[in-house]
Every structure is written in C-alpha cells, then in structure tokens.
Amino acid sequence: MLPSRNLGPNAYLLGVPGSRHTLDTPALVLDRLALEKNIAKMAAIAERHGIGLRPHVKSHKSVRIARMQIEAGALGVSCATLGEAEAMVEAGIPGVLVTSPIVGTNKLRRFVALADHAGPRQLMVVVDDPRNVAELAVHAARLAYPLDVVIDYHAGYHRTGVTDENAALTLARAIADTGMLTLRGVQAYGGHFQHIEAPAQRKAAASQLRDAVASLVAKLESAGIPIELVTGVGTGTHEADASAGVFTEMQPGSYVFMDVEYNDVLAEGAEASPFDTSLFVQSTVISTQAPQWVTIDAGTKSFATDSGSPVAAAGVEGTSSYAFFGDEHGKLIVDPAHRPSLGAHVEFITPHCDPTVNLYDRYHVIEGDTLVDIWPIEARGRL
Template sequence: MSRSPTLGPNAYLIGVPGGRHTLDTPALLLDRTALTRNIAKMAAIAERHGIGLRPHVKSHKSVRIAQMQIEAGALGVSCATLGEAEAMVEAGIPGVLVTSPVVSTNKLRRLVALADKAGPHQLTVVVDDPRNVAELALHAARLADPLDVIIDYHAGYHRTGVIDEAAALTLASAIAETGMLTLRGVQAYGGHLQHIEARAQREDAAAQLRESVASLVDKLKSAGLPIDIVTGVGTGTHEADASAGVFTEMQPGSYVFMDVEYHHVLAGGESGAPFDTSLFVQSTVVSTQAPEWVTLDAGTKSFAADSVAPVVARGVQGPSRYAFFGDEHGKLVVDSAHRPSLGAHVEFVTPHCDPTVNLYDRYHVVDGDTLVDIWPIEARGRL
C-alpha cells in the first residue's frame, strides 16, 4: 500500500509486526493504549468532581489527540498561541480558549477572523490590559456577535494577568464599555506551581492561589459582573484543585504523555503517578568506539534541553545515564555488562514533553511492537 510522503520515511512500517524496533530515528513514539487510558482517567476525575475539562493543546499540538479528548468529555481545549487555536478551529474542535493575550494588529485581525469561523461562543480569549481590550473591540466590531473574553489573573507568577482585584474591576468596566466584548469569567493558571516536587508544598501553594482566586471572583460578582467561568489548574495540581470548588474548569496538558519532570512531581501520591507514560523518543546507537559509553543519534535537536535529562525506558538493562553530546548526538553511559550494540534501538522518557513534541513533525503511534499509525503534529511551529 502506498503511503503519503507527509507521513515520513517510516510509513512503510505501518501494520508490520515488530516495526516499532526498525524505525528510522530519532522518532517520536506515542503509545496509543497509554494515551487513551490517560485521557479517560482525567475525564473521569473531572466528571467525579463536577468540574469542566478544557485540556491544553500546548502539550500535544495535535488535532487527533484533541478530538480524543473531546470525545472523552472535554468541553473544549486551551491553546497557548493563536496559531494553535487556528489549527484547532480549522479542524472543527469546539470550545477553544486562547490562554495568552493576543496583541498586535495582524494577530487581532487573525483572532477575529477565527472567531467568525468558529461561530458564536466557540472562541474565547484572555485579556489583561485596557489598551488590548480597546484594540480588540475595534476589530471585533465586524462580528455578528460579541466576542467572549476572560480576565487573566497573574496567579502569583506575574507572567501575564492583572495584578490585583482593583485592576480586574477596572478591566471589567473597560470590557463592558466596548459593547463588542462579553466578559465570561477569570483565568488563573499557576504554571509555576505545577512542578513543585514536594507534595505538601505544592498543595499549600495551590491552596493559597485558590484563596486569592476565590476572593477575586467574589469581588467581581459583588460588583454585578457575570463570572461563569473560572479556569486554570494544571497536571501538577489537578488532584487538589478539582475538588475544591473554586475553579469551574481545568486546563491540564501534560497528563496525556507524562515525562521525567511530572513523574518526579506526581510519584508522591498514594499509588504513585496516576497517569502512564505514553510518549517516548526512540534513538539508535551509532557508535560504540568509546569504552565508557555509546553514542546515540538523539541530541539537543531531539529532546528539550531546558530541564532534566531523558531517562531510558527500553533498550538497555541495568543502570544508565544520558548526557547531551551535541546537536545530533547523545552519550549513554552504561556498564560493560549491559552495553547496547551498534544499531540497537533505545527508547527514552522525554525530559519535558511540551518542548520535546515541538521538535517533531509527527507521532509514530504504536500498539505493543507494531507501528499502527502516524499522526501529524498540526500546530507545531504555528505562532
């Protein structure tokens, strides 16, 4: 059977038993069973606690995975960039929230055009500045219905978001005055809390944020403002936040994959990490000349290099340690008794899944030892 060239050099292996182990590498692997299980688990958590689920696309950037999340019960998706939102709306994904302010004339034009394409109440964007509100309203005047917006709150991180309750009230007034924008609620995403490794410290920090958010929401509601949506919550704080009654919806992203960082963070639960590793990078041993290590074909162009190192998942027995060895190469230090041979395939758990995914054009979807499909990463590189 012929395959589309967009599927890459491994397309001929789709459906071939054992094809997982003969891929051209570096290759981004996605375990379909683990992915499906993770999506179902988070959907069940949201349903059990009566909280909405709007998972973040920034982790996977994939239309196919977004569709799976919607089919499992998600009310929409969250997008960190306008480009991600465009990819989702173009594919018919409903309930898209752009979680970062959209600024500059051309991007505002794109945003309004996207809102028109998505339809009423299917695209929402956060705002944190009256100047941005005024510009957005001018562009939104072409829409048949007002554009939905959410006030972004700094959540203690101060990356974006209004700085306090007074600023939120001022912004809400500016939104109301436009006549072209409809205030729907508040966003408070504590990104800086998600990777606090000590469970008690992470939960305490999340509780402090919830207290701050609850106060903000009470203040806005007391002013007669319609706050129907309180959105935030990531993979690292989902357990405590889902049941607390402050947020109306969650935005976790990395739970679909898990990575080295999140395994460290979530391993402190009663039964270990609640989600399975579904994402791997497969590499090949390309040199065995050094006595203390082997050289792999996966370096800084294959793994995110902003955090910890990748960890071996398959292909090596015994202790091992990965180190970056250049753009195209990695060093795997192993003992002589477990030294992989030239041409051997070694799979790794990704150090940080989001930026690792952004290095690849496609997922190689596997079921056991078989490559069952190849999915494009449609939102990769879209600003």
C-alpha cells in the same frame, strides 16, 4: 516501495509486527493504549468532581488527540498561541480558549477572522490590559455577535494577568463599556508551581492561589459582574484543585503523555504517578567506539533541553544515564556488562514533553510492538 512523503520514512512499517523496534530514528513514539487510558482517567476525575475540562493542546499540538479529549467529555481545549488556536478551529475543534493575550494589529485581525469562522461562543481569549481591550473591540466590530473574553489573573507568577482585584474590576468595566466584548470569566493558571516536587508545598501553593481567586471572583460578583467560568489548573495540581469548588474548569496538558518531571512530581512516596508514560523518543546506537558509553542519534535537536536529561525506558539493561553530545548526538553512559550493540534501538522518556513535541512533525503510534498509525502534529511550530 517508497515511503509516503506525508507519513515520513517509517510509513512502510505500518502494521508490521515488531516494527516498533525498527523505526528510522530519531522518532517520536506514542503508546496509543497508554494515551487513551490517561485521557479517560482525567475525564473521569473531572466528572467525579463536577468540574469542566478544557485541556491544553500546547502539550500535544494534535487535532487527533484534541478530538479524543472532546469525545471523552472535554468541553473544549486551551491553546497557548493564536497559531495553535487556528489549527484547532480550522479542524472543527469546539470551545477554544487562547490562554495568552493577543496583542498587535495583525494578530488581532487574525483572531477576529478566526472567531468569525468559529461562530458564536466557540472562541475566547484572555485579556489583562484596558488598551488591549479597546483594540480588540475595534477589530471585533466586524462580527455579528459579541466576542468572548476572559480576565487573566497573574496567579502569583506575574507572567501575564492583572495584578489585583481592583485592576480586575477596572478591566471588567472596560470590557462592558465596549459593547462588542462579553466577559465570560477569570483565568488563573499557576504554572510556576505545577512542578514543585514536595507534595505539601505544591498543595499549599495551589491552596493559596484558590483563596486569591475566590476573593477575586467575590469582588467582581459583588459589583454586579457575573462570572460564568473560572479556568486554570495544571497536571501537577489537578486532584486538589478539582475537588476544592473554586475553579469551574481545568486546563491540564501534560497528563496525556507524562515526562521525567511530571513522573517525579506526581509520584507520592512509593506510589507511582497515576498517569502512564505514553510518549517516548526512540534513537539508534550509531557508535560503540568508546569503552564507557555508546553514541546515539538523538541530541539537542531531538529533546527539549530546559528540564534536565531524558531517561532510558527500553533498549538498555542495567543502569544508564544520558548526556547531550551535540545537536544530533547523545551520550548514553552504560553499565559495561549491558552495553547495547551497534544499531540497537533505545527509547527515552522525555525530560519535558511539550517543547520536545514541538521538534517533531509526526507521532509514530504504536500498540504493543507494532506501528499502527502515524499522526501529524498540526500545530507544531505554530508559535
């Protein structure tokens, strides 16, 4: 039987007991039960604190996972790019927020066409510049209803976003003057401190941002500008931010998968992360000629390289460490007494899940030791 072209070379293994350990590699492996547990846990946290959940799809880029999050109680999803938003809206995912400004004639045309397809109050975008507001309003004139926008606040990172309260007030008034745009609220995403490992330092940074956001919202509302939503919050600060009463909704993304970075960040002393690792990259040992290491078929084209090295999770005993060995190869330095044999399969926790996912076309979904499904990554490469 030839493998399905759509499902890739592992399609013939679907439903075969033990198939998790015989995949054609490199393969992106997703533990379904751990994924479902993580989705349910974050939804329960949001419900317990009375805060909305608009999780970020930049981590998973998957329509299937977005639907699972909506079914668990999320009010919508957040997207980093217009391409991601197109993939979600085209699949019928509601409540989409694009968390970066959309600039340029072609992208503005695409966004407004997408808003027309989505329908009223189903698509929002952040803005941080009156010029962008004016251009967006011109394109939005073709719509039968106002286009929803959110003021982006820099959150101390200064990647995008207005720099102070006065700039936010000026922008809010510019939005109102267009007649074609409706201001829904404020975004303040502190991405730069989500990975601070020291809990006290990370919580202090989050608290400082919340104070600034509360002051910003008060400034706008005192000027007669209603703020319906205050959105932000990542996986690293979700618990403290959810309970503080400043944000009305959260945008965590990586919690569905976890990775080496977030496992370290969310571990508190002897306590492990509250979320399970559900995402792995599986590789095969293709050479055992060197005495100190084995060579595997997963290199820089299989892992994002911005956040250190992957960590072996299964397939090798004893101590081991990974080193990049080229585009297609990795070096797994091992304890000689537990050296994996030629053809052995080794699974790794990804160093940074989001950009690693973007390297693959599909998830190999497993339950126990069996491949049970293969899901496309629809927004992969939609930059």
